[in-house]
Structure formats: C-alpha cells, structure tokens
Amino acid sequence: MDRLVIEGGHPLVGRVRVSGAKNATLPLMCATLLGSGRSHLRNVPDLRDVRTMGKLLGVLGARVDAKGDELFIDTVGAEGVEAPYDLVKTMRASVVCLGPLVAKRGQARVSLPGGCAIGERPIDQHLKGLSAMGAKIELTGGYVVASAKRLKGADITMDLVTVTGTENLMMAAVLAKGTTTLRNAAREPEVMDLARALNAAGARISGVGTATIVIKGVDEMGPLDHAVMADRIEAGTYMVAAGITRGELTIAEAPLEHLTAVVGKLKEAGLRFQQTPKGVVVSARRAPRPVHVITGPYPGFPTDMQAQIMALMALSTGSSVIQETIFENRLMHTSELRRLGASIEVTGSTAVVKGARRLHGAPVMATDLRASACLVLAALAAEGTTYIGRVYHLDRGYERIDQKLIAAGASIHREPEPKAQG
Ligand code: EPU
Numbered sequence: 001m002d003r004l005v006i007e008g009g010h011p012l013v014g015r016v017r018v019s020g021a022k023n024a025t026l027p028l029m030c031a032t033l034l035g036s037g038r039s040h041l042r043n044v045p046d047l048r049d050v051r052t053m054g055k056l057l058g059v060l061g062a063r064v065d066a067k068g069d070e071l072f073i074d075t076v077g078a079e080g081v082e083a084p085y086d087l088v089k090t091m092r093a094s095v096v097c098l099g100p101l102v103a104k105r106g107q108a109r110v111s112l113p114g115g116c117a118i119g120e121r122p123i124d125q126h127l128k129g130l131s132a133m134g135a136k137i138e139l140t141g142g143y144v145v146a147s148a149k150r151l152k153g154a155d156i157t158m159d160l161v162t163v164t165g166t167e168n169l170m171m172a173a174v175l176a177k178g179t180t181t182l183r184n185a186a187r188e189p190e191v192m193d194l195a196r197a198l199n200a201a202g203a204r205i206s207g208v209g210t211a212t213i214v215i216k217g218v219d220e221m222g223p224l225d226h227a228v229m230a231d232r233i234e235a236g237t238y239m240v241a242a243g244i245t246r247g248e249l250t251i252a253e254a255p256l257e258h259l260t261a262v263v264g265k266l267k268e269a270g271l272r273f274q275q276t277p278k279g280v281v282v283s284a285r286r287a288p289r290p291v292h293v294i295t296g297p298y299p300g301f302p303t304d305m306q307a308q309i310m311a312l313m314a315l316s317t318g319s320s321v322i323q324e325t326i327f328e329n330r331l332m333h334t335s336e337l338r339r340l341g342a343s344i345e346v347t348g349s350t351a352v353v354k355g356a357r358r359l360h361g362a363p364v365m366a367t368d369l370r371a372s373a374c375l376v377l378a379a380l381a382a383e384g385t386t387y388i389g390r391v392y393h394l395d396r397g398y399e400r401i402d403q404k405l406i407a408a409g410a411s412i413h414r415e416p417e418p419k420a421q422g
Pocket of ligand 1: 023026092093119120121122123124125126127160161162163164165303304326327328369370397
C-alpha cells in the first residue's frame with residue numbers, strides 16, 4: 001500500500017486539466033449492457049473504479065478494451081447475469097448494473113453492497129422501482145435476485161432523491177414495455193449525461209434535469225457513442241487547492257455550469273474567479289472568510305465537496321458551520337483534520353469549524369475518497385510534512401492527482417507505506 005508524503009506551504013500556480021467524471025463514467029459503462037454491439041466511450045478517466053467496473057463487465061460477458069482515454073465495450077453475445085460479492089464490495093456503484101441486466105437479459109444476481117465508510121446506503125428505492133416495473137425480486141444469500149420476462153412501464157415516486165437509484169431505474173425503463181415516470185428523480189448532471197448518451201443510442205427519455213423523468217420504452221438499443229462530461233467534483237477540489245494554498249490555478253475543462261453552489265460558496269469565502277479562454281482562473285491572496293455550508297441533492301451543495309470545503313474552513317478567519325444531510329457518517333475526516341491542528345466540533349451531522357491561523361503536518365489516514373482529497377488539500381497548506389496513508393481511496397476517483405498537483409508546484413511524493421511496528 002502506498003502513502004503520499006506532502007510538504008506543505010507551496011502556493012499552487014499553473015494549469016490543471018479536469019478529467020472525465022467518475023460518477024458519469026460508471027453508469028455509462030453499465031448502460032452499454034442495454035444494447036448489443038460495440039460501444040465507444042471517450043474522455044474516460046483512468047481510475048481504479050473504472051478498472052473495477054471494466055472487470056465487472058468482463059464477468060458479465062462483455063469485452064472491454066481501453067486505449068488512452070477511450071473505452072470500447074463489446075456486448076455482442078454477452079450473457080452473464082451475476083455481479084459477484086468480491087467486486088461489489090470494493091465498489092458500491094456496481095449496483096447500477098442491476099437495472100440494465102434485468103431489462104436486457106431478464107435476470108440479474110447482484111450482490112447486496114452492504115454499508116460503507118460513509119453510511120448505511122441501502123438500495124431499497126432501486127428495488128421498489130424495479131418491482132413496480134414488474135420484476136420479481138428476492139433477497140437470498142446476500143444477493144438481490146431479480147427477474148422479469150419484460151419490464152413494464154410504471155409510475156414511480158421515489159421516497160428520497162437517489163442518484164444511482166434514478167440511474168438504475170431510468171436504464172431499466174428504457175427497454176420496458178410502455179412509459180415509465182420517475183418522480184422525485186435526481187437532477188445531478190451525471191444523470192443528464194447518462195440520458196444524453198442513452199437517447200443518442202435509441203432511448204426516449206425526457207425531463208432529465210427536472211424531478212420528473214419520463215421514459216418511453218423501446219424494443220432495442222444500439223451501442224453507445226459518447227464523450228463523458230467533465231468531473232465537477234474534481235474541478236471543485238482543484239478550486240479549493242488554489243484557495244487553500246493562496247495560489248492561482250487555471251482549471252481547464254471545469255464544468256462551471258454544474259458548479260454554481262460550489263463556486264458561490266468559494267466566492268463567499270473570498271476566492272477569486274476569472275473566466276479566460278484557457279480555463280477558469282481561481283486565486284486567493286488571503287485567508288478565507290468563514291462560510292456556512294449545508295449539503296443537498298443537486299443543485300444544492302454536493303456532499304462530495306463537503307470534506308474539501310471543510311479543509312478550507314479549517315484555515316478561515318472565523319467560525320463556520322458545515323452540515324451534512326446526505327450521508328449519516330460522512331464527517332470522519334474531522335478527526336484526521338484535527339491531527340493537523342484544525343479545531344472542529346461535531347454534533348450529530350453538523351461540524352463547527354473554528355479557523356486556525358495555520359495547520360501543521362502529521363501522519364493521517366484516509367477513510368474514503370473525498371476524505372482523502374480533504375487531507376491532501378489540508379496538507380498542501382500545512383506547515384511541514386504530512387503523511388497520508390491508504391491513498392488507494394484517492395486512486396479510485398482522482399486521475400493522477402499527485403501528478404497534476406506537482407505540475408502546479410506542489411511537493412508530493414508517493415512511497416510504500418512502512419509496515420506497522422509491534
Ligand atoms: N438511499 C436510500 N435508499 C436507496 C438509495 C439511497 O436510503 O435506495 C439513501 C442513501 O443511503 C443516502 C441518500 O439516499 O443517504 C443518497 O444516496 P444516493 O443513492 O444518491 O447515493 P449513491 O447514488 O449511492 C452517488 C455517488 C456518490 C455521491 C452520492 C450523492 C455514484 C457512483 N456515487 O451515490 O459519490 O456521494 O450519489 O450525491 O454516482 C463519491 O464519488 O465519492 C461518492 C460517494
């Protein structure tokens with residue numbers, strides 16, 4: 001296992017390019033299961049989660065070839081229906097193969113994902129929707145076993161806003177007989193990207209980007225040919241990197257139209273934004289002002305940026321309140337931030353962060369993907385050296401983050417984690 005060694009205190013100056021979005025790529029890869037043919041995805045990020053999804057598609061009978069940032073997925077003759085525990089346990093997003101499998105192959109055996117570091121994360125809404133579309137669902141031996149000769153359109157109101165739940169049901173509905181209406185649907189840009197790709201391959205989906213999505217079922221789907229949207233969370237993370245180090249980063253391909261809540265808060269904190277032909281230039285000269293943040297479904301402030309803005313607030317000039325409303329256990333980074341000298345009090349799902357004048361390096365440990373990003377950001381601004389263990393979390397979702405930051409002047413190196421003593 002590797003760790004990152006970060007020598008803090010260098011303002012980041014330069015240019016970073018945002019990669020394709022992880023959370024758009026993973027459902028798009030599963031969507032290729034709806035058609036029979038050779039799909040082509042472009043602007044695909046090189047990430048551990050993408051490789052895991054490639055393995056899963058392989059198990060399901062598809063042939064997956066990667067060439068630079070392109071993926072070719074051939075589903076001709078693919079017949080597998082089982083997503084095994086070994087893969088699903090390493091990546092919850094595997095569950096988005098459920099809808100396409102039942103819709104296309106009439107059957108799916110998908111391991112239940114179980115809880116994870118950020119919370120319980122049940123999939124009851126996915127199952128409720130599939131069952132309303134006529135799927136027979138059984139839970140047995142830790143697996144969801146779903147079957148249907150052909151799914152039927154249904155009118156489904158989800159109890160809460162779920163991103164992968166919306167994606168799963170939207171994909172299932174594409175091949176169902178009749179019309180499906182999904183109410184209280186997620187409006188995340190990744191859902192829109194998926195719908196765009198599906199429509200171009202023959203689906204008839206409307207209403208994406210609103211809370212009501214209508215899908216008219218079709219008899220067959222062609223292969224996908226799609227360029228993945230840019231990663232808004234990666235872009236937001238680099239914006240914070242510019243602000244926290246009081247540097248100036250030109251962020252190319254940042255999807256600003258999907259970042260209004262994040263950019264709004266960062267501007268409130270005093271970061272400066274300037275649009276240029278080369279990208280958005282984000283800079284800061286002084287310590288950030290405190291801001292209050294409450295996470296919410298899109299277009300609210302994304303939970304996937306909560307940990308990163310907390311790192312920035314750890315160095316603000318006052319007290320800020322950060323409330324997590326999406327996941328019940330997504331404040332684990334607070335205890336690691338404290339090890340770097342941050343002053344944070346947590347009550348339930350609310351953190352009160354008292355800005356410190358400076359943070360100081362220390363050994364810390366990443367607990368999940370966004371918590372790792374938060375620690376990298378804090379380390380970039382801390383005095384001295386920070387050792388971040390369990391970097392594999394970062395590699396799941398940030399393409400070459402260390403290389404990109406080094407190119408902008410960060411002092412980072414990767415080394416094997418020393419074995420624990422005793
Ligand atoms: N929920 C249920 N029942 C369900 C589905 C969800 O109770 O059937 C709850 C969850 O437990 C959670 C809330 O609803 O409390 C929202 O969860 P959601 O289903 O929207 O999350 P997800 O689809 O599993 C995706 C992203 C996450 C991101 C969330 C929220 C992917 C692959 N993952 O997860 O990304 O945090 O939406 O925006 O798209 C990350 O990239 O670091 C990450 C965790």
